[in-house]
Amino acid sequence: GAVVSQHPSRVICKSGTSVKIECRSLDFQATTMFWYRQFPKQSLMLMATSNEGSKATYEQGVEKDKFLINHASLTLSTLTVTSAHPEDSSFYICSARDRVAASNEQFFGPGTRLTVL
Amino acid sequence: AQSVTQPDIHITVSEGASLELRCNYSYGATPYLFWYVQSPGQGLQLLLKYFSGDTLVQGIKGFEAEFKRSQSSFNLRKPSVHWSDAAEYFCAVGAAGNKLTFGGGTRVLVKP
Numbered sequence: 001g002a003v004v005s006q007h008p009s010r011v012i013c014k015s016g017t018s019v020k021i022e023c024r025s026l027d028f029q030a031t032t033m034f035w036y037r038q039f040p041k042q043s044l045m046l047m048a049t050s051n052e053g054s055k056a057t058y059e060q061g062v063e064k065d066k067f068l069i070n071h072a073s074l075t076l077s078t079l080t081v082t083s084a085h086p087e088d089s090s091f092y093i094c095s096a097r098d099r100v101a102a103s104n105e106q107f108f109g110p111g112t113r114l115t116v117l
Numbered sequence: 118a119q120s121v122t123q124p125d126i127h128i129t130v131s132e133g134a135s136l137e138l139r140c141n142y143s144y145g146a147t148p149y150l151f152w153y154v155q156s157p158g159q160g161l162q163l164l165l166k167y168f169s170g171d172t173l174v175q176g177i178k179g180f181e182a183e184f185k186r187s188q189s190s191f192n193l194r195k196p197s198v199h200w201s202d203a204a205e206y207f208c209a210v211g212a213a214g215n216k217l218t219f220g221g222g223t224r225v226l227v228k229p
Contacts, residue, residue: 006160034216043207043221044161093160095217105151106217110160 006109023094029074030096038091050077119144121220138193140208150191151209203227
């Protein structure tokens, strides 16, 4: 149980285009999903917290107009990187928290490798 | 604010030897503590977690961790390392209903 998927697993795009990444909880409902960014050989940095039916909460220094987050249902959150530039190239990982779980354990997706040319 | 420190960036261990990864945290209340493992290009897999109760926690793949409140530590151990344990390991701390804060990670290399 507690499987989180991400799509796509890899994406290469041209500078200036927008890219959408999906995060789905497959066998549980997630009122809260999290989006992380990971640079090579570095740790995960939380970008934003996505709450179903409300606006996302962004961490300091993360541009909300650059990284659009939508959490339209209890099983789906999307991250759209708008007008992507090479510096946006990174590994993006989402996680989801089970709405009925007492703890704040998060289940992680496999990640999406974004390369902006 | 909560924070996590993993003092060792790299650790090299021989196959069959024991492994200990250090994790120190800073948090004002009783934390939720986690250890995750990440293989190259992959997401994170939960090894074990501590919420309350017995301070020695058993996890998957033969890993265990011990919560020591007096030292603000949650070190991960494995008695005998296998080549497949080569990966990046992350310690994380979180509060109930709140976000996780990750340490910088420790890369484990296993020598044959």
